[in-house]
Amino acid sequence: VVFLATERGTTHYALDAEDDRGMLMRESFGNAAVPLAMQVTFPTVAQLSQAGLDDQALRNAEMTKLDTLAEKAxxxxxxxxxxxxxxxxxxxxxxxxxxxxxxxxVWQVRGVGFDEAFRVAIRGAAQILSGNGQPE
Known part of the structure; x- marks a missing residue:
């Protein structure tokens, strides 16, 4: 499950599975996952709400909490x-x-379009999950 806090100017939100604002981002993330045979999903509004996670709370959420929510999903x-x-x-x-x-x-990419940001995310996750350590 991808938990994504997004901010552009005064607009900020947690990307969820239903919000129209995130349709292109969700599609792009899914496209980034295909070449590595990975699947991505996004939390529903209800899942985020029940966990008390808005975009600001997500920034400070412990990974153990997010992993537990992912497993429940x-x-x-x-x-x-x-x-x-x-x-x-x-x-x-x-x-x-x-x-x-x-x-x-933890890894980062700067000054890219969101398509590339999501490819970096998927490649980094694949590297970690395959036991090949820290992404650059």
Missing amino acids: GADQALYGSLVWSDKELGWIADWRLAMAGKTY
Whole structure:
């Protein structure tokens, strides 16, 4: 399950499975996962609400909590991301977190379109989950 906090100017939200604002992002994330034979899903509004997770709370959520929510949703793992638009970088700044074997891995990409940000997320997750360590 992808838990993604998104911010562009004064607009900020947690990406969920139903919101029309996130349709292109959800589609792009799914497209990024296909070449690595991974599947991604997104939490529903109800799941986020029941867990008390809006975009701000997601930023500070423990990975153990997100992994538990992912398992309840029928997924194997939680991937957390923060996507912030930067005029200075002329693109998105994406921070990613994934926990495995008691360690939380963190990686980032700057100044990219969200398609590339999601490819970086999926490649990083695949690297960690395959036992090949920290993404660059």
